[in-house]
Amino acid sequence: MTTTQSIGVAVIGAGMAGRAHLAGYRAAPTQYGAGLPEVRLVAVADAHEPFARDAARRYGYQRAETDWRAIAEAPDIDAVSVVVANHLHREIVEGLLATGKHVLCEKPLAPTVADAQAMVEAAEQSGRVAATGFTLRRSPAINAIRQQVAEGPLGRVQHFNGHYWCDYGHHPDAPMSWRYRGGTGTGALSDIGSHLVDLGEFFCGPVRSVRGAVLSTQVPDRPVPLGTAVGHSADVQVSAEREPVENEDIATFTATFDSGAVGTFSVSRVACGLANSLGFEVFAEGGAATFDMARPAEFTFADSSLPAATSGYRSVVVGPQHPYIASGLPMDFPSVGHGQNDFFAWQARAFLEQIAGLNHLPHCPTLADGLHNLRVLDAIVSSATADGKSVAVQ
Numbered sequence: 001m002t003t004t005q006s007i008g009v010a011v012i013g014a015g016m017a018g019r020a021h022l023a024g025y026r027a028a029p030t031q032y033g034a035g036l037p038e039v040r041l042v043a044v045a046d047a048h049e050p051f052a053r054d055a056a057r058r059y060g061y062q063r064a065e066t067d068w069r070a071i072a073e074a075p076d077i078d079a080v081s082v083v084v085a086n087h088l089h090r091e092i093v094e095g096l097l098a099t100g101k102h103v104l105c106e107k108p109l110a111p112t113v114a115d116a117q118a119m120v121e122a123a124e125q126s127g128r129v130a131a132t133g134f135t136l137r138r139s140p141a142i143n144a145i146r147q148q149v150a151e152g153p154l155g156r157v158q159h160f161n162g163h164y165w166c167d168y169g170h171h172p173d174a175p176m177s178w179r180y181r182g183g184t185g186t187g188a189l190s191d192i193g194s195h196l197v198d199l200g201e202f203f204c205g206p207v208r209s210v211r212g213a214v215l216s217t218q219v220p221d222r223p224v225p226l227g228t229a230v231g232h233s234a235d236v237q238v239s240a241e242r243e244p245v246e247n248e249d250i251a252t253f254t255a256t257f258d259s260g261a262v263g264t265f266s267v268s269r270v271a272c273g274l275a276n277s278l279g280f281e282v283f284a285e286g287g288a289a290t291f292d293m294a295r296p297a298e299f300t301f302a303d304s305s306l307p308a309a310t311s312g313y314r315s316v317v318v319g320p321q322h323p324y325i326a327s328g329l330p331m332d333f334p335s336v337g338h339g340q341n342d343f344f345a346w347q348a349r350a351f352l353e354q355i356a357g358l359n360h361l362p363h364c365p366t367l368a369d370g371l372h373n374l375r376v377l378d379a380i381v382s383s384a385t386a387d388g389k390s391v392a393v394q
């Protein structure tokens, strides 16, 4: 791919994550301007016009649209983030690829494996950059741990233990939204479990089989919102009418990886008091590491080759020596830290650099990675349906 003179960007969906993408494209060239072509902030599209207009104003995009097709047809747009409800991803991604756009589609790629397969085929035919938004892979701390697995003292992972616990569904009157609709497996498992499965594979390689899966719905119905809800919808008024919840609040399962590693996973959207609690432990042949998203610029690390007197877990604050943030932060020293929103800027940077043909950082996950992720989720649903039996990933 040749270097592009300038890249016009747009975001479809101005909800919770859409705003993170809008901010990400703003931040990427301010932090990494020397290496990137000019980035033009062209348009934001949201079916709810006030959201589109407000987002365009706040984040400094030239146009607000209400129909994604206006983005697909616009000649001044090259790269588009698709950040709407999962069941809308396929139609929009296929439409964008057909008009020659580079696409960054949010996770989970689609509600079904069949949809995702079609999206992968569309991407292959298009020849465009087509990425899946496994944003956590752009975390410097998570990458620093992986580097210690691949090249450092940790070596082969034996056990990955991860949780992703959120409370957005804890209150029984949290309003109905697209997150609670769709069949078994499209709830907490897809919404947040997709990230955790991807991280497990980031450290251990492909999942071979899953077993012991339990999917449980704790809140059977939810009130219909009176207004347009965004993200986890905590602040929208609700009516007295209630609708049935169609998917799971909790998912737990174990996995075996091709590498011989074992994974234990716990996912919940009804975890009281925990807004966005992702954490994991990686136990490996040469040591161990832990990550807690409450402190996103840090990790702990234990090297088992050290003498007993000085071994043990030590905290590492990720700083400007890490290639994802080197020379990129305004205050460029470790203790300043960074937050979870910054991951979207580094994801945007990676996507834009790939489009420009700059290859000095790992590429974004592909749509095929998003398809594979859905195959693992599918196996988890099959295991749960069969009372926890072992199911191989297709």
Ligand SMILES: NC(=O)c1ccc[n+]([C@@H]2O[C@H](COP(=O)([O-])OP(=O)(O)OC[C@H]3O[C@@H](n4cnc5c(N)ncnc54)[C@H](O)[C@@H]3O)[C@@H](O)[C@H]2O)c1
Pocket: 012, 013, 014, 015, 016, 017, 018, 045, 046, 047, 048, 051, 066, 067, 068, 082, 083, 084, 085, 086, 088, 106, 107, 108, 133, 134, 135, 136, 191, 228, 229, 230, 231, 232
């Ligand atoms: N990578 C991450 O860390 C991360 C975090 C949160 C959400 N997500 C993903 O992002 C996507 C969106 O999640 P969200 O929480 O931002 O949802 P949201 O409900 O907050 O926002 C969705 C927006 O899409 C708009 N919309 C609905 N139909 C539309 C259409 N046809 N065309 C254009 N806009 C339309 C809605 O008005 C709303 O503003 C999901 O796929 C979700 O899984 C990813």
